[in-house]
Amino acid sequence: TPSHSFHPVLSRPIPLSAAGSEEEDDSDSSTKPIRSEKKKNPALLFQTGGDPPKEKRTKKKAPPRAAEAGSAEETPEAAQKNSNKKGKGKKGKKKEERAPSPAVEVGNLEEFVLRPAPQGLTVKCRVFLLAGRKRKKSKTSNYLVSIDPTDLSRGGENFVGKLRSNLMGTKFTVFDNGANPDRANADWSNVRQELAAVVYETNVLGFKGPRKMTVIIPGMNSDNERVPIRPRNDNDGLLMRWQNRSMDNVIELHNKAPVWNDETQSYVLNFHGRVTHASVKNFQIVHGDDPDYIVMQFGRVADDAFTMDYNYPLCAVQAFAIALSSFDGKLACE
Helix, strand or coil: CCCCCCCCCCCCCCCEEEECCCCCCHHHHHHCCCCCCCCCCCHHHHECCCCCCCCCCCCCCCCCCCCCCCCCEEEECCCCCCCCCCCCCCCCCCCCCCCCCCCCCCCCHHHHHHCCCCCCEEEEECCCCCEEEECCCCCCCEEEEECCCCCCCCCCCCEEEEEEECCCCCEEEEEECCECHHHCCCCCCCECCEEEEEEECCCHHHCCCCCCEEEEEECECCCCCECCCCCCCHHHCHHHHHHCCCCCCEEEEEECCCEEECCCCEEEEECCCCCCECCCCCEEEEECCEEEEEEEEEEEEECCEEEEEECCCCCHHHHHHHHHHCCCCCCCCC
């Protein structure tokens, strides 16, 4: 579960319940994958071309090694059939055991949290992975993201990114740990990248129903690497590109629309057992061309505990910052 060192601002929610079929067993929900029914390559949804990095990696990948206990879990999308499914099996045949999940190759944690999730695998955050702290004395909400919950300073060696909002709390931008454009070197290589932008539709007092989110991320090149977006000023960032519909090397995502349930009198989404408590903060992020492929999902499992799962092409910092944006107060949304 992603950690955060601030107290979330809880507003009166339009609850998003965690709906699921009767055959799903929440007691073993951590091993259930986010499934995509369509047999298409999701990577094609996010490929925009773009120039590959100048320094192409030629180093062969080392064999996967187990991650530090409890940091994250990856589960294959093409998983075994649900062992909780009702029905009679063949006589005398023992119940099929679930195959172990592949080991997560973490290595350098700072590199891992900025690396896109492997294709075909869902990264399920179970305990601490990243921490966020809201900076004081900022005109707008500004969060530092760190790989160490005890080191949440801008100049610390564990700083990996930040999340910045506008005054109304409706638009957010996610940066990596690069330098401000004002401190750029000659070739601009040290300048921070924009990793994502999040836009919440204005919804005063919740009259328009559940929250509506738009997520803008850089596209992926033919080598399945993120296209660097390094704006020289605020007019060249992801938000401005999206507003001007200049979508070269940019991907637009949305939260999956929940469905009204007459029985529970609430809006519901199927989180496949990963979310157990209703909350306005529960959401799933999808691409418009394949709403069954869950790029990311986030939701409440206890009063102060949430789960976060993400898929390709997101990295941990992108997913964590998008989730973090849901906690910030939104004057024009609630």
